[in-house]
Amino acid sequence: MKSIILLKQNHLISMLTVCFLLCLAVSPVTSQTLGGLDTEAAVSSEADNPEDDNENTVSDSKAEKIVPAEKPVNDGSWTGYVTSRSGVNARKSPWGTVTGRLEYNDEVMVSRSSGEWYEIVSDNGKCFVHSKYIARRMTQQEETVDKVKAFVAATSNFGGRPVKGGRISSPFGYRIHPIQKIKKLHKGIDFAVAGGTPILAMGPGKVIHAGWVNGYGYTVKVLHDNGLVTLYGHLKKGSLKVKVGQKVQSQQSMGAVNNSGASAGNHLHFEVHKNGKPINPASIQGVTL
Numbered sequence: 001m002k003s004i005i006l007l008k009q010n011h012l013i014s015m016l017t018v019c020f021l022l023c024l025a026v027s028p029v030t031s032q033t034l035g036g037l038d039t040e041a042a043v044s045s046e047a048d049n050p051e052d053d054n055e056n057t058v059s060d061s062k063a064e065k066i067v068p069a070e071k072p073v074n075d076g077s078w079t080g081y082v083t084s085r086s087g088v089n090a091r092k093s094p095w096g097t098v099t100g101r102l103e104y105n106d107e108v109m110v111s112r113s114s115g116e117w118y119e120i121v122s123d124n125g126k127c128f129v130h131s132k133y134i135a136r137r138m139t140q141q142e143e144t145v146d147k148v149k150a151f152v153a154a155t156s157n158f159g160g161r162p163v164k165g166g167r168i169s170s171p172f173g174y175r176i177h178p179i180q181k182i183k184k185l186h187k188g189i190d191f192a193v194a195g196g197t198p199i200l201a202m203g204p205g206k207v208i209h210a211g212w213v214n215g216y217g218y219t220v221k222v223l224h225d226n227g228l229v230t231l232y233g234h235l236k237k238g239s240l241k242v243k244v245g246q247k248v249q250s251q252q253s254m255g256a257v258n259n260s261g262a263s264a265g266n267h268l269h270f271e272v273h274k275n276g277k278p279i280n281p282a283s284i285q286g287v288t289l
């Protein structure tokens with residue numbers, strides 16, 4: 001006999017949201033971090049509910065194998081845990097008699113809030129705990145959505161161009177070095193632009209170097225939220241506007257072009273590193289050269 005599985009509308013919406021976010025962030029990184037997502041499939045067997053819309057009906061002989069998700073809690077209660085390392089008092093009422101103690105990381109079921117206090121249900125019955133010491137435990141699905149959102153934010157804000165205007169005077173790859181006259185890997189892309197042109201952060205991240213590097217001259221390096229490192233070389237002495245540890249935003253001006261270090265003329269030498277190795281900046285989605 002075929003069984004009929006109905007997707008409840010709110011579950012369908014949350015599943016669609018996750019699917020949408022997944023589609024936005026198609027990447028090996030996400031596929032690693034999202035292992036086990038499909039186990040969260042929110043499917044309920046409520047074929048006898050006449051109010052459900054027939055359009056949402058899935059009739060499938062394989063459906064019997066789908067494990068129904070945990071029944072959603074509709075009474076407003078939620079699961080949290082104790083955040084205080086030293087534990088927290090459980091009281092009979094807000095600021096009332098201490099009836100027991102909860103330890104760090106103990107799981108609690110919060111049934112309602114009363115001002116700054118939570119009424120919680122434990123094995124020993126009901127008690128009150130100050131809300132300051134209780135945090136909500138995210139479900140696996142919520143954690144997944146959070147990770148995807150963070151990844152999408154980090155990657156979608158990365159890209160553009162490290163300088164405005166000018167032209168590419170030397171691409172990434174092997175070439176005869178202009179000064180050393182030997183065949184060498186050019187680890188980045190050169191942008192020939194006027195001296196003093198601002199150099200712009202390629203995405204949000206944190207400055208990990210701001211100062212002199214032999215050969216590169218005055219240099220800024222940024223570790224981005226998406227894991228890539230960008231390097232901006234041959235900058236103008238005294239033009240660096242950022243310090244190590246400082247956070248930068250996408251397209252933030254960090255210094256100015258010059259020809260400090262081993263450079264034959266005003267240009268920006270721009271590198272992108274992935275897992276510690278230089279990669280061709282032109283190969284990165286969102287980078288417009």
Ligand SMILES: [Zn+2]
Pocket residue numbers: 170186188189190268269270
């Ligand atoms: Zn270069």
